[in-house]
Amino acid sequence: MRPLLIVASTALALTVPAAAFADHHGGGHAAHKEQEAIAAAVAAPTRTPANIARDQYRHPAETLAFFGVKPGDTVVELWPGGGWYTEVLAPLAKAGRGTLYAAAPWERGLNRIKEWQGANADLYGGIKLAEFPNAGTNPKVPDASADVVLTFRNVHNWRFGGADNTANAFKQIFAMLKPGGTLGVVEHRLNESDDAAKEEKSGYMKESSIIAFAEAAGFKLAGRSEINANPQDTKDYEKGVWTLPPALREGETDRAKYVAIGESDRMTLKFVKPAS
Template identity: 60%
Template sequence: MGHRLALIAIGTTLAAVTSVAVGAPQIQREALREAARASTRTPANVARDRYRHPVDTLAFFNVAPDDTVVEIWPGGGWYTEILAPYLKDKGTLYEAAPNMGGLKAVRAMQQRDRATYGNIRLASFPAGDTLPKVPEGTADVVLTFRNAHNWQQAGPEVAQNAFDQMYAMLKPGGTLGIVDHRLPEAMPSAREGGSGYMKVSTITGYARKAGFKLADMSEVNANPADTHDYASGVWTLPPTYTLGDTDRDKYAAIGESDRMTIRFRKPK
């Protein structure tokens, strides 16, 4: 019911959404599977594939091996380990963060394995003076995973600026792919950001104001077992387990959070 309300709240239904693509062609999916099986991936990251569904997620975003892709705020580099080998031969990968501290994990990957990660380009986001920004109108795909709630927590103006800058990076017709912890529309908006969860309607509101068109949504990262109501927010669940050993088995059984997976398009 919560997911149905979400669609009502944003004033559309999936049947009315105009998709830029139904997903990646089979040969593209095979290349994504090969990248996900790369020996360069960290075993602990591979173990989380059952929660994060990287192949299906990147296929839904229709990431092609010759695309110019920007990953916003890569954190520990979980998706970087898949995107880098996938794009290494024909594509271009930017990793963008506020400063070099936000790219520490990516830099370590480059130092460890130049063959796989050496061609990654580093950029600032939001655009600043510490690193070059991604040139406007050059990206085919911009991706951000579980970051929008941080911008929301920092304030609506910060969140809107992030969406505006992502819009500027993209070529006309380009794709913005977002995955984030989903707060049901019926729950209080006051829980957004600080709990780690956000509403679909909030995400789409920022995107539309920036100029994006909603292209499609996927339930590939949904988790119906997530109750979204933990006092310590989404970090109660794995892999963080903020409460330590308290009810750990209970939260392990729930698994990682319920997540929205949304594809937006920059109009041509």
């Protein structure tokens, strides 16, 4: 496990072992139970072996704990794609009687989730489907309904559609969260010294850019973590972040080199919607 680097006192408790939470009000017990629930979801037998093999790069248990995800929460996963995190979030929501939304472009961005709902209704049938960004005609995540919104390696895709598109996405996320709710962002990290034009094609984003989009929408930065950092990622590839696993767009060319680097260097940012 990589050490956490926290910039806000509200997130500091996540760096402390569960036993240190113990107090006369039972807070330590609650935190321990939440950690156990996340660990059980990560260990769910329904997860595919190929996805489990990537835990070493994505650190799902540590990441979800950093974002403060609890089993009974209403959680929104934006643009779930192939469902890597959905395999963890679905059993977590089911065990805790929480609510899980999958929100993506309607309907193509939800096809994998719909396939899973048909194949395993017991686990995935309860996932609610919503359009994101929402254009006003299809189901959306209701305003002020979510405890946590999560997006994993998606902000660069919104950025490809332009700065206005990205700003709109953050505004819609802000609207769907309850006051005091959390936005968790994991994204491929561009060096702050690099040309910002790389954000439009490389798949990498600067931390400062994402923080600026979030703050413009009304969010406050609550913490940042190095859980998903990878200092071996040089970020200078002709074919962008997709040069690295799992895409490996160079095929067999320098394959061993890129496999040895592993998946991209990633920022892990926690934002909150002010309570008032």
